[in-house]
Amino acid sequence: MGDLPDKERAFFEWYIEVLERSGITDKRYPIKGMNVWTPFGKKASSLMDRLIRSKIEPLGYDEVNFPALIPETEFKKEGEHIKGFDEQVYWVTHGGKTELDIKLALRPTSETAMYPMFALWVRSHRDLPLRVYQIVNVFRYETKTTRPFIRVREIHFFEGHTVHLSAVEAEKQVREDIDSFVAITRALCLPHLSIRRPDWDKFPGARYSIAFDMPLGGSKTLQIATVHYYADNFARAYGIAFEDRDGTQKIPHQTTYGISERLLGAVVGMHGDAKGLVFPSSIAPVQVVVIPIPGAGDSPELTSATEVVMNSLKELGIRAVLDASDERPGSKFYRWELKGVPLRVEIGRREIAEKRVTAVNRLGTKTPLLLEGLGEGILTALSAFDSALAARAEASLRSRMVQVTDGGALNPEVVNVIGWCGRAECGHEVEKTPGLSLLGTVEDSEHLGKLPPPVCHFCKNPTNAVWAVAARPL
Amino acid sequence: MGDLPDKERAFFEWYIEVLERSGITDKRYPIKGMNVWTPFGKKASSLMDRLIRSKIEPLGYDEVNFPALIPETEFKKEGEHIKGFDEQVYWVTHGGKTELDIKLALRPTSETAMYPMFALWVRSHRDLPLRVYQIVNVFRYETKTTRPFIRVREIHFFEGHTVHLSAVEAEKQVREDIDSFVAITRALCLPHLSIRRPDWDKFPGARYSIAFDMPLGGSKTLQIATVHYYADNFARAYGIAFEDRDGTQKIPHQTTYGISERLLGAVVGMHGDAKGLVFPSSIAPVQVVVIPIPGAGDSPELTSATEVVMNSLKELGIRAVLDASDERPGSKFYRWELKGVPLRVEIGRREIAEKRVTAVNRLGTKTPLLLEGLGEGILTALSAFDSALAARAEASLRSRMVQVTDGGALNPEVVNVIGWCGRAECGHEVEKTPGLSLLGTVEDSEHLGKLPPPVCHFCKNPTNAVWAVAARPL
Incomplete structure (x- = not known):
């Protein structure tokens, strides 16, 4: 295969081509904008989900799962919200051959699925704060050009929803969510801007919206996540109320927090280069690939050396793959670079003689590492790689x-x-x-x-x- | 609250009541047969998913995620299959206000979503075997009485799909899947029957179907999972073919493997009793509840003793909760029994004096355990509990x-x-x-x-x- 298109000059050509060649998604599914998560892409996505969970569960969020279908009658209760999604909702109208009495919205987001239930769940001040999240697919009938991860019609989506005693507590939640998103992007070596949208561009039904934007494709920016403060707007529409300590009925204040699969698009778009994908180690499906460099007559030694290396990596929980096929090393380098593996470990005759390996990271930095204490050496090399990747991304943002x-x-x-x-x-x-x-x-x-x-x-x-x-x- | 209905005499009254009181699901969502996975239910479900993954990934299955919507044109390619689902498919007909050119089926299962892509993925004998799975929600417009976990319209579903060089290899896969399901139900302390359905009751499009049935609710049986052998039936309909070693084009043979959330219904229905849910330790959201039994003037000692206990449990990765509220112990016992926690650990004045705790399992067996080496003692007690639970279920099946x-x-x-x-x-x-x-x-x-x-x-x-x-x- 020839070179990838030039990322600086033709960002989206490069983007589409790198996704296809690396096999991270398959966009040949017969519905425009609905793509297949391949085993490779699904692994990256699952690791991303795990990262998100690890940063938001300590804030007190509990995982739930609400139905994907929402009766039109519920969907319509908050006026601004329905207007905001009017053109984008997929409607289920039939069950078998039967026309449904009330048509069902395939969730574009879950406020209107959750809040009728919150009205049942929230009774007393003791039920608050309520913090739940789900990681589900949501659906939007996009009419603009679709692009994998960035603008799709079925979107892998984290959505957090909270209910609070007061505006003060709800706005404190907004700050905590913003901080958690900083922790998430740090782990991805991605810088982002936290921006309060102007009133005319806030989420339908929100009092205000904080969005997280990232430059992408030269001069453009991509909104990858949002935190919204709803005040008591939805609570009033859905009849959510609680009895406070003093016995009075009050209306709670709400927030939401959404992170879409665009975050993976941002990882691809920000870190990727002329050789292909570049994964930060936190979500790399393969963190280390071990490649034996065969020479004449050294096979048994080489096999046992690679085994030692693989064992010391696995002991530390590093996601490592041994590529011992009889392809030539250059082809292997090419393929694993395309897949964005942070670190390549080479072992050949010279390395064995010197009781070391050569570690080459995805940005090209070469480091010899002694076999003794190799696992620790690899962890240090991965961490140095992440720092260099973050610095490169930060420089790109600033430029x-x-x-x-x-x-x-x-x-x-x-x-x-x-x-x-x-x-x-x-x-x-x-x-x-x-x-x-x-x-x-x-x-x-x-x-x-x-x-x-x-x-x-x-x-x-x-x-x-x-x-x-x-x-x-x- | 009064006693639960009698499980033997009024199974479904008991079943619905135990689900509601334990809070494992909320069926008040405004669409019949679409229920909310509460934090408690979602934890059990996620642990079930993890168990399933742990037994099927060693068989070589890779996780993927295919779109939830399937164009009618693809859905119709296999004639028997579409006929089998004719009355059960939810149809999306509109995007916003636009009527879609081709209506979209909300997946009732994913053969017809996956196989057009398999036709692109499978080219050569080197691409086989192909084994993928996804854990997603599927949708069926049920007209019969709905019941949480057992008959619902949005179903949490594991589906494995494989493609093989030959009938022999595909049927070997069927055997491996059957064995993996035995491993899954063992971990759940559930016995099941593996039954080959008669021809008139096999899955639409299958050559044959092996179903896993379990007695439930006295004299009835519940199908909780299936493995199907498709031969080359779907492959022909979807144009899946490969070039074999000898250069000839061949049609591969396929299998599928499905496990629905009914498995959780079976856990509830088989193990539950007059006190509520009973979880096997493998999927218990809480495996151990620690309850201090306060006496006069022993608070600081009690606090430090419960801390020691909690630490030794957490070190071993046991899912433990400390219930130190000022409710009386009896109420706590009642509530945690209702939630099916396998093991309760009580610590009071006598226990502290004797440097031990009292462990009481959900079947009522009491065991004193020394504080020294407590973690190991707890693991042994959990394992003994699982064995007793499995023996009780086996006896119930045989009876x-x-x-x-x-x-x-x-x-x-x-x-x-x-x-x-x-x-x-x-x-x-x-x-x-x-x-x-x-x-x-x-x-x-x-x-x-x-x-x-x-x-x-x-x-x-x-x-x-x-x-x-x-x-x-x-």
């Missing part, structure tokens, strides 16, 4: 962000960081630069560097001005 | 099975074991006893005891006669 502090023209080819007074008329000015939208205001400045106090890019007023981001959302 | 060897009347109140010559006209004779059906022929005799050589119960002919089962399937 795409430009602070525009002089009131100059916005650049549709970068992520523009500008001052904004918060007024809609100024915010919509962004759209005069073709392709650009105001993503919203910056919730954290970790990746922004030092910024001066802002004035509004448009009206020049410093009053209420905060830093905001204008970019081209995918 | 419900009656060998009818004298040509006498069949009893609709038991599981009748009879000789059968294999001819349909004799098989259908079973149905003359109201309620009874011929479940099929016995594939294993583990739970049947010693049986004489059979003659057909109806025509008295010994030619081709084998042991078969006539019972009332749920």
